[in-house]
Amino acid sequence: KNEVEQSPQNLTAQEGEFITINCSYSVGISALHWLQQHPGGGIVSLFMLSSGKKKHGRLIATINIQEKHSSLHITASHPRDSAVYICAVRKSGGGADGLTFGKGTHLIIQP
Amino acid sequence: ETGVTQTPRHLVMGMTNKKSLKCEQHLGHNAMYWYKQSAKKPLELMFVYNFKEQTENNSVPSRFSPECPNSSHLFLHLHTLQPEDSALYLCASSQEGGTSYGYTFGSGTRLTVV
Numbered sequence: 001k002n003e004v005e006q007s008p009q010n011l012t013a014q015e016g017e018f019i020t021i022n023c024s025y026s027v028g029i030s031a032l033h034w035l036q037q038h039p040g041g042g043i044v045s046l047f048m049l050s051s052g053k054k055k056h057g058r059l060i061a062t063i064n065i066q067e068k069h070s071s072l073h074i075t076a077s078h079p080r081d082s083a084v085y086i087c088a089v090r091k092s093g094g095g096a097d098g099l100t101f102g103k104g105t106h107l108i109i110q111p
Numbered sequence: 112e113t114g115v116t117q118t119p120r121h122l123v124m125g126m127t128n129k130k131s132l133k134c135e136q137h138l139g140h141n142a143m144y145w146y147k148q149s150a151k152k153p154l155e156l157m158f159v160y161n162f163k164e165q166t167e168n169n170s171v172p173s174r175f176s177p178e179c180p181n182s183s184h185l186f187l188h189l190h191t192l193q194p195e196d197s198a199l200y201l202c203a204s205s206q207e208g209g210t211s212y213g214y215t216f217g218s219g220t221r222l223t224v225v
Contacts, residue, residue: 002153033214041148041199042218044113086154097166098144098156099214 003027006087006102014110019074021105023087026068033099034061034072035086043086046072077109114138117202117217125225126192132220134185134202140215142207143185145177148199148219160185161207192224 004025013019023032034046047054047061049070054061058077063070074081084106088099115136124130134143145157157171160179174196176188185202202217 004153035216040218041201041221042113043201043216045214045216048214088154098146098159099154100156101153103153 001026002102003100004087004089004102006085006105008105009103010106010108012108012110013077015078017077017109019077019081019107019109021072021085021087021107023070023072023102024068025070025087025089025100027089027100028092029068029089030092031090032063032070033088033090034070035088037084037086037104046085074107079109079111082108113215113217115202115204115215115217117200117220119220120218121221121223123223123225124189124192126194128192129188129190131189132187132200132202132222134187134217136183136202136204136215136217138204138206138213138215140204140206140213141182142205143179143182144203144205145185145187146201146203148201150198154201158187189222192222194224197222197224 007022032049036044036046049061049063058075060073072085084104086104087102090099118133142161144159146154147157148154158168158177159166174191178186199219199221201219205214
């Protein structure tokens with residue numbers, strides 16, 4: 001079983017819909033990242049969370065440390081939001097020890 | 112540009128070739144990473160360098176050899192690769208310690224081994 005699980009794996013929605021992507025993890029963490037990967041491969045960091053909630057434009061990320069769960073929400077979705085969204089955690093313990101990734105959610109927003 | 116630059120963007124090499132991937136960051140970060148992304152699999156950590164010292168080798172075959180000559184540059188030397196090594200190789204950097212923590216990825220090198 002992966003230490004980081006995402007759902008759904010694939011999601012197709014219509015433009016304007018409210019989108020939720022979920023992430024659950026089974027290890028102690030010091031931070032959780034939400035990442036966006038477009039075709040071509042480059043990865044962009046959307047959020048880094050250690051508690052609570054963050055908002056950037058139409059994107060909202062929340063984390064519940066007790067439940068070991070995070071969600072990424074997209075409001076008023078647009079075709080340009082189509083991408084793979086990846087949840088990644090930095091395990092607690094400190095130091096540069098890399099991230100552990102979920103398998104990603106492939107999101108398609110249709111016009 | 113994210114501040115982490117990887118070259119080349121695409122590479123096709125034969126199994127007997129020797130090639131190197133390059134990563135450069137000008138963010139002042141003190142840790143650098145190599146990750147591998149294969150089809151249908153999550154990203155996997157390969158190597159970590161913290162203050163130019165290798166702190167993690169995640170059971171990577173010896174045909175992959177990292178080099179970190181300074182805190183801004185990271186290389187991945189490749190030799191006698193196998194077709195199953197074809198993947199997207201991503202470099203990342205982060206700032207560890209102090210009061211800030213940032214994590215930035217490069218655009219990746221798409222490697223095809225023929």
